[in-house]
Amino acid sequence: MRSRLWLGLFGFALLALAVAALPRFISDFRARELAIVGMYFIALLGLSILTGYSGQISLGHGAFMAIGGYTTAVLSVNGVYGHQLRALWTIPIAGVIAGLAGLLVGLPALRLSGLYLALITFGIAVSFPQLPKKFDHFLGGTTGKILELPKPPFGLATTTNNWMYYLTWGIALVLLAAAWLLVRGKAGRALKAIRDSEVAAASSGVDLATYKTLAFGISAFYAGVAGSLYSIANAYVNPDVFPIVLSIYLVVGLAVGGLDSLLGLVAGAGLIYFLQNHADTVARWINYLPALNLDPKQPGIPSMIFGAVLIVVMLLLPTGVGGLVRHLFGSLTTRLYTRS
Amino acid sequence: MRVIFVCAIVAAVAVSSAGARPVATPGVSSTEIHLGSSVPLSGEAAIAGNVARGIEAYFKYVNDKGGVFGRKITFTYLDDGYDPGRAVTNTIRLIQQEQVLAVFSSLGTSNNLAVRKLLNDAKVPQLYVSSGATTFGRDYKKYPWTIGYIPPYSEEGALYGRYVVKNIKRPKVAVLYQNDDYGRDLLGGLKRGLGSRVSSIVASVGYDPTSADVQPQVTQLKASKANVLMVFAFGKFSLQAFNAVSRLGWKPQIFVNDVSSASALMAIVPQNAANGAISIVFGKDPAAPLWRNDKGIRLFQSILGKYGSSVNSRDLKDGYFTAGMATAYTMVDTLKKAGKNPTRQSVMNAATHLNEKGNPFVLPGIVIHTSPSSRFPLTQVRLQRWSGNAWHPFGKLISARPS
Numbered sequence: 001m002r003s004r005l006w007l008g009l010f011g012f013a014l015l016a017l018a019v020a021a022l023p024r025f026i027s028d029f030r031a032r033e034l035a036i037v038g039m040y041f042i043a044l045l046g047l048s049i050l051t052g053y054s055g056q057i058s059l060g061h062g063a064f065m066a067i068g069g070y071t072t073a074v075l076s077v078n079g080v081y082g083h084q085l086r087a088l089w090t091i092p093i094a095g096v097i098a099g100l101a102g103l104l105v106g107l108p109a110l111r112l113s114g115l116y117l118a119l120i121t122f123g124i125a126v127s128f129p130q131l132p133k134k135f136d137h138f139l140g141g142t143t144g145k146i147l148e149l150p151k152p153p154f155g156l157a158t159t160t161n162n163w164m165y166y167l168t169w170g171i172a173l174v175l176l177a178a179a180w181l182l183v184r185g186k187a188g189r190a191l192k193a194i195r196d197s198e199v200a201a202a203s204s205g206v207d208l209a210t211y212k213t214l215a216f217g218i219s220a221f222y223a224g225v226a227g228s229l230y231s232i233a234n235a236y237v238n239p240d241v242f243p244i245v246l247s248i249y250l251v252v253g254l255a256v257g258g259l260d261s262l263l264g265l266v267a268g269a270g271l272i273y274f275l276q277n278h279a280d281t282v283a284r285w286i287n288y289l290p291a292l293n294l295d296p297k298q299p300g301i302p303s304m305i306f307g308a309v310l311i312v313v314m315l316l317l318p319t320g321v322g323g324l325v326r327h328l329f330g331s332l333t334t335r336l337y338t339r340s
Numbered sequence: 341m342r343v344i345f346v347c348a349i350v351a352a353v354a355v356s357s358a359g360a361r362p363v364a365t366p367g368v369s370s371t372e373i374h375l376g377s378s379v380p381l382s383g384e385a386a387i388a389g390n391v392a393r394g395i396e397a398y399f400k401y402v403n404d405k406g407g408v409f410g411r412k413i414t415f416t417y418l419d420d421g422y423d424p425g426r427a428v429t430n431t432i433r434l435i436q437q438e439q440v441l442a443v444f445s446s447l448g449t450s451n452n453l454a455v456r457k458l459l460n461d462a463k464v465p466q467l468y469v470s471s472g473a474t475t476f477g478r479d480y481k482k483y484p485w486t487i488g489y490i491p492p493y494s495e496e497g498a499l500y501g502r503y504v505v506k507n508i509k510r511p512k513v514a515v516l517y518q519n520d521d522y523g524r525d526l527l528g529g530l531k532r533g534l535g536s537r538v539s540s541i542v543a544s545v546g547y548d549p550t551s552a553d554v555q556p557q558v559t560q561l562k563a564s565k566a567n568v569l570m571v572f573a574f575g576k577f578s579l580q581a582f583n584a585v586s587r588l589g590w591k592p593q594i595f596v597n598d599v600s601s602a603s604a605l606m607a608i609v610p611q612n613a614a615n616g617a618i619s620i621v622f623g624k625d626p627a628a629p630l631w632r633n634d635k636g637i638r639l640f641q642s643i644l645g646k647y648g649s650s651v652n653s654r655d656l657k658d659g660y661f662t663a664g665m666a667t668a669y670t671m672v673d674t675l676k677k678a679g680k681n682p683t684r685q686s687v688m689n690a691a692t693h694l695n696e697k698g699n700p701f702v703l704p705g706i707v708i709h710t711s712p713s714s715r716f717p718l719t720q721v722r723l724q725r726w727s728g729n730a731w732h733p734f735g736k737l738i739s740a741r742p743s
Contacts, residue, residue, distance in 0.1 A: 029437040036429065129550065133520070142520040142549075144424065144450060146457055161436075234428040236454035241425040245383075277429065279382075279419060295650040297393060299386035302419050306382075 007329055008180065011263040015176075019169045023162055032161040033273065035233060038168035039226045040269035044253050045172075045179050045262060046222025051251075052260035053183055054215040055195030056109055060121035062246035063128035064220040066239075067101050068094035068227030070132065073145040073237045078138070087147060087232045091171070094228035095221045102220020106213030113198075125247040129239035144238025147231060164233050171229070175222060179262055182218070191215055249276070256313055261322020268321065271313070275306045282309060365683045367441030373407075373675060373682065374414045375399075376434035378427045378446045378455075379470075381419035387660065388447055391470060392417040393648060394664025395445060395671075400647035402668075408675045416440065420451060427451035428458065435464055442467050442687055445489070445667050449473045449522060460485045465688045467674070468667050468717065472496070472599070474525060474742065477716040485684075487691050487715045489667055493522060493597070494529035495719070495740035496620055497572070500595045501533020503618070503723065504540070504568055508593060512542045514566035516557055516581055518574055519546030526572040526597055542566050547577065558584035571596040579609055586610035595619065602659055603627035606726055620721040620740075621733055623666050623702050627657040629730050636700030640665055666701035670694070670708055670717065705737050716741060 023031050043065055050056050071094035076087040085093075105124060109117050132139035139145070152163040182188055190211050193201035202208050231237045249272045257268025275282065279302035283294045286305070294301055317324050367374035381389040396415050403412040416438050420426040427446065434440045442465035446452055449471040456476075459466040460483045468489035469476045476488035504511045515530065517523035523546065531538050543564035545557040554577050561569065562585075569592040571581045578600035585594070586609075594617040596606075601619040604627065624631045624640075631637040641656045643665065648655065655661060675682060677690035694717055696708040706720045719741035724733040 027437065029433055032429065032432060032436075126550075130548065133548065142450060144453060146453070149458060149461060161432075230425065234425045234454065235458065236424055236428060238424055238450050238454070240423055240450055241454075243383075243421075243423055276421065277419075277426065296419075297381065297389075297396075297417070298650055299381050299389040302382040302421075303386070 007326075008263070012176070012180070015263065015266065016173055019173065023165060028159050028161045031159075031165040032233070033277070035161065035164040035168045036230070037266075037269045037273045038165070038172045039229045039233070040250070040253060040272055041266055042168070042172050042175055042229070043223045043226035043250055044257060044265040044269050045175055046219035046226075047250055047254050048257070048260060048262060048265055049179060049183065049191070049222070050215050050219035051254060052258075053188060053191040053195060054212060055191075056212065056215060057114070057118040057251075058121040058216075058219070059118050059247050059251060060105075060124035060128075061219070061223045061250045062242050062244065062248075063124045064098045064102060064223035065227030065230065065246065066128055066237075066242035067098040067220075068224030069231035069237045069242060070139060070145075070227075071097045071224070072228040072231045073147055074139070076147055077145050086153075087150065088153060088167075091225055091228045091232075095225040098224020098227065099217045099221035102223075103213055103217040105220070106216030109216055110209055110212055122247070125244050129242070129244070132239050140238065142238055142240075144236055144241070147235040147237070149235045150232050164229075168229050168233075171225065175225065176262060179222075183260075183262070187211070187214075252310060256310075256317070256320055258320030258322020258324075258326075261320065261326065264320055264322025264325060275309055276302075279305045365441065365681075366435075366439040368411070368682055371411060372414055373411045374416065374438060374440045375442055375444045375671070376431075376438055376440035377415070377417040377444055378420045378430035378434070378451060379417050380422040380447060383421035383423070385422040385448070389417075389419070390655070390658055390660035391445065391447060391664040391667075393651075394644065394661035395668040396649070396664075397644050397647040397651075397661070398665045398668035399672075401643045402672050404647070408672060409680050413672070413675070415444075420448075422448055422451065424448075424450045424454035428454050431455040431458060435459075435462055440464075441682065441684065444468060444671055445470050445664070447471070452476065456483050456486055463684060465684055465691065467687075467691055468670065470667070472525075473521060477714075478742065480713070480715050485688060487688075487710065487717070489670070489717050491598075491620070491622060491719055491721055491740040492529075492716060492742060493525040494532070495742055496598060496721075497526040497529025497531075498533035499529075499620060499721070499723075499738065499740060500570060500618075501530045501535070503533075503595075505534060505537050508568060511537070511540045511568050512564070512566040513540050513568040513570065514561035514564050514592065515541060515544035515570040515572065516554060516561060517544065517546050517570070517572035518577065519548055522574070523572050526570075530570060530572075547573070549574070549577075554580045555584040555587075558590075559588065562588050562590045566592055568593045568595070570594075571600065573597075574600055575605075579605060582609035582613045586613040593618070598622075601724075601731070603731060604658070606731070607729055611729070615727050617726045619724055619726075619731070621703065621724040621731065622706060622718055622721045623659065623663050625659050625731060626662050627659065627730070628732075630732065637662070639700055662701050666699055669699050669701060670696060703733070703737065714741070 047061050072090040075085045075090040133141050152158050190206045193206050253268035253272040256271050257265035280296040282305050283296035379389045379392040380386050399413040399415050418430040420430050444467045447470040452469045466486040472490050472493040474492040474494045517527045543561050545560050547554045547557050596617050596619050598620050626637050640662050673696050674690045678686040692710050692712045694710040708717045710717050720737045721740050722733045723735050724731040
């Protein structure tokens with residue numbers, strides 16, 4: 001256990017350092033790309049608490065991101081009683097509203113598990129995009145809502161992209177620490193107990209109802225914050241910004257990162273961004289293989305590359321990046337301890 | 341807390357060390373003009389990405405013939421999966437990373453709406469938007485750096501309305517429309533075109549773009565005993581509508597909107613419903629027998645065969661490629677007009693002073709014309725009727741310019 005603690009602290013310090021130092025070495029546009037990776041990372045943190053720790057599957061986290069994104073859009077464009085809020089201050093509100101929605105979804109989750117829960121949450125992902133169309137005067141319909149372009153506040157002399165980067169990763173680090181404290185403590189043990197056996201957990205005095213709904217609420221809070229940041233960065237929301245497939249991508253990121261490895265999720269977030277937006281780079285790598293010549297500019301090929309890479313990654317890393325790291329360092333530390 | 345503190349310090353250092361920007365026009369060097377676009381190459385609308393591949397082939401052809409004032413055109417198009425969020429990232433990448441002169445022919449209404457403010461704030465031309473939403477040509481006072489290309493949907497609807505009033509006795513019109521801006525733009529135009537006869541619309545039913553099938557809507561419309569059916573539906577929904585009409589044994593005069601009238605689509609629906617259907621046309625359709633020996637289409641096929649990347653024989657009959665080449669032709673014209681040393685301002689100026697005759701990829705006689713206060717480049721169309729597995733244009737060129 002101690003080795004894992006040190007490994008975790010070490011990883012956190014490494015990540016914090018990398019986050020702080022990276023913009024020195026990358027272009028302004030890369031900072032924006034990494035900001036979006038950071039948003040996926042935040043959403044994945046939440047999903048990890050829910051799926052990795054409490055064992056409940058959600059195929060609908062894109063919808064919670066959408067709730068967060070729309071909250072920010074409504075508060076900063078429509079405003080409250082005609083008073084528009086600064087997009088920055090809407091981030092926590094977006095998190096809380098998405099969190100409340102998560103608690104609501106958590107209620108039926110008490111009675112459902114496994115496949116059935118996955119179906120319910122998927123239903124939410126599918127039906128959410130209808131809401132903005134139904135209430136199009138309030139939520140903008142398919143035309144969507146155009147937000148103010150993000151600008152660094154307090155006259156900070158930095159670029160918009162760098163500002164989004166620091167904002168996102170600052171929040172991500174805080175939320176990572178919070179998630180880590182949560183899963184290390186009593187709540188984390190309770191969640192894991194539920195994951196491993198609900199009956200055993202209940203008989204040891206774990207309140208199933210409280211913890212299961214709580215996990216949903218917290219995880220939706222994370223997704224809401226991520227969605228809010230996403231709408232600020234794009235300065236635009238409409239139902240297509242949070243497509244149904246986003247929910248699936250998040251589950252993909254979780255599986256690649258490692259279900260219950262908070263730090264591994266950075267890799268998961270990076271991969272889902274990379275595969276969506278850099279299919280041409282992947283194609284160049286793939287084309288080094290003999291007898292293959294993929295043209296990433298041909299319609300449909302990017303999706304194919306996404307699928308193929310995913311299959312390979314999951315074959316090579318069945319427990320995700322987190323599992324790999326644990327395997328490498330875990331065995332090393334175990335060896336060191338047994339020798340002394 | 342400490343992390344945030346470190347972040348702040350690093351941010352300050354990073355920013356203070358940022359160098360000054362060059363003053364030259366982005367995207368223009370002595371040998372190159374760089375243009376960019378965001379199109380779907382994955383997801384549901386991936387096939388429309390062929391527009392960009394047609395553009396790319398045409399630019400390569402122009403480059404081979406010496407380029408524009410000796411400069412070669414580089415065209416970078418990025419996949420957005422038809423997701424506006426990714427279109428924003430792509431557009432920022434085109435401006436900041438690729439340093440393009442202008443964003444050109446990006447596809448989709450929402451995707452272009454999402455980046456319009458961004459591009460106008462950065463004073464980067466948003467040229468020849470690949471969407472018929474009226475706003476891209478109309479709202480130039482607020483967005484002076486934006487211009488559309490194809491005829492606006494509202495005018496298309498109005499044309500059908502005027503045709504019905506003139507040619508169909510005692511019309512009873514049923515409308516199937518997609519319940520979003522696109523469908524409502526068409527429906528609004530239709531009502532305007534019908535004018536005092538607007539009461540001849542006996543039923544109009546919207547469907548949601550995410551629904552599974554429009555058969556229930558068509559059944560409902562049939563019950564209205566209409567003799568005219570407007571299919572303002574997109575892609576598979578249009579196909580389903582024809583299927584339903586055929587299955588129900590209904591025989592209305594069908595009007596199908598331009599974006600769903602591709603020959604490839606019309607050829608696979610039940611022909612007893614499709615025959616006689618009317619639509620508009622402004623580009624040459626490489627699948628239509630009418631153009632088999634046309635110089636423009638032959639040029640199109642030779643360019644695509646020679647310069648297109650991984651094209652197959654089916655692509656040579658794909659209207660998305662011709663549509664791309666038509667826009668690319670106008671773009672090359674624009675660059676020529678923009679002068680020997682183009683700037684973003686001079687390109688925008690050229691785009692709003694077009695008077696292009698003889699674009700080989702659009703119908704003969706069409707003049708692509710713009711002025712600073714009239715930003716709908718392509719506003720002449722003909723009607724066409726489907727029969728014998730092909731579209732046949734009829735009547736003269738008519739105007740689809742918003743008044």
